[in-house]
Amino acid sequence: MNPSQKTGPTDTVLRKAGRGDLLPIARGNAMSAGACDNAFDDCDRAAVYRAIFTRRDIRSDFVSEPIDDAVLARLIRAAHHAPSVGFMQPWNFIVIRDMGRREKVRDLFLSARMQEEAKIAEDRKELYRRLRLEGICESALNICITCDRDRANGSPLGRWHNPEMDLFSTVCAVQNFWLAARAEGVGVGWVSILDQSALKALLDIPDHVVPVAYLCVGRVSDFAPVPELQRKNWRQRLPLADLVMSECFGVSSDNSLARAIDGLAEDWPGS
Ligand SMILES: Cc1cc2nc3c(=O)[nH]c(=O)nc-3n(C[C@H](O)[C@H](O)[C@H](O)COP(=O)(O)O)c2cc1C
Numbered sequence: 001m002n003p004s005q006k007t008g009p010t011d012t013v014l015r016k017a018g019r020g021d022l023l024p025i026a027r028g029n030a031m032s033a034g035a036c037d038n039a040f041d042d043c044d045r046a047a048v049y050r051a052i053f054t055r056r057d058i059r060s061d062f063v064s065e066p067i068d069d070a071v072l073a074r075l076i077r078a079a080h081h082a083p084s085v086g087f088m089q090p091w092n093f094i095v096i097r098d099m100g101r102r103e104k105v106r107d108l109f110l111s112a113r114m115q116e117e118a119k120i121a122e123d124r125k126e127l128y129r130r131l132r133l134e135g136i137c138e139s140a141l142n143i144c145i146t147c148d149r150d151r152a153n154g155s156p157l158g159r160w161h162n163p164e165m166d167l168f169s170t171v172c173a174v175q176n177f178w179l180a181a182r183a184e185g186v187g188v189g190w191v192s193i194l195d196q197s198a199l200k201a202l203l204d205i206p207d208h209v210v211p212v213a214y215l216c217v218g219r220v221s222d223f224a225p226v227p228e229l230q231r232k233n234w235r236q237r238l239p240l241a242d243l244v245m246s247e248c249f250g251v252s253s254d255n256s257l258a259r260a261i262d263g264l265a266e267d268w269p270g271s
Pocket of ligand 1: 055056057058059133134190191192193206226227228229230
């Protein structure tokens with residue numbers, strides 16, 4: 001048995017993970033010792049799932065507390081440990097604190113949003129207008145995570161047939177950043193309603209570099225239990241079982257997996 005696998009009493013696991021009322025894996029379901037030597041112990045697994053299920057896109061509820069550089073460094077390092085095609089590590093992290101520059105980014109957002117609104121169906125326009133879709137100036141800082149498309153020039157391992165894999169790798173870095181931020185109690189909001197070439201000009205981003213994610217980052221008073229777009233009836237989470245297929249696209253998942261999906265406990269609100 002792996003000594004790092006603690007199979008202590010369920011309530012200890014729950015308490016360590018900090019949400020005794022709702023914790024999943026451990027709820028009468030602690031992993032049996034030695035069942036899988038490479039798995040995390042129950043508490044650590046619960047913490048990973050907690051970060052996943054309680055991460056939120058944050059556009060409001062930012063508080064004025066600054067982000068400590070030590071915390072920011074940990075988040076950026078987490079992003080840097082994302083998987084990347086051919087180990088290309090195509091990312092850079094532009095930290096934007098200057099309010100003048102941020103106001104200019106928000107102006108970009110405001111005009112992009114007006115253009116987007118024109119494309120929204122008439123009967124949803126009113127709801128669209130009421131959505132909060134950015135926290136550029138209210139957050140402690142902004143980060144633009146970019147993808148340098150030339151970083152591995154001449155060595156297209158994994159990108160010969162699928163050149164966009166460097167962009168996908170950068171998105172993995174964004175997700176690492178986002179999940180680590182949740183664990184640190186830091187909110188992150190992704191703002192994609194921006195004209196990319198105008199943003200590149202504002203941040204001096206060279207032609208061969210793509211701004212993949214523009215993020216608002218800051219301490220928050222609250223992480224809402226469900227996505228804001230769900231709460232405001234923009235869209236609901238799709239039933240997972242409908243999305244899982246077996247062998248070929250369009251073929252419903254086999255019964256035992258479908259049953260397992262149906263049997264998943266609602267570990268966190270909306271999960
Ligand atoms: C690629 C990407 C772009 C997004 N762009 C925006 C955006 O411009 N404005 C916004 O309010 N939310 C944006 N979001 C956040 C989504 O609306 C959010 O992830 C979704 O509603 C689910 O909510 P949750 O992240 O809180 O679980 C973006 C998310 C992703 C992954």
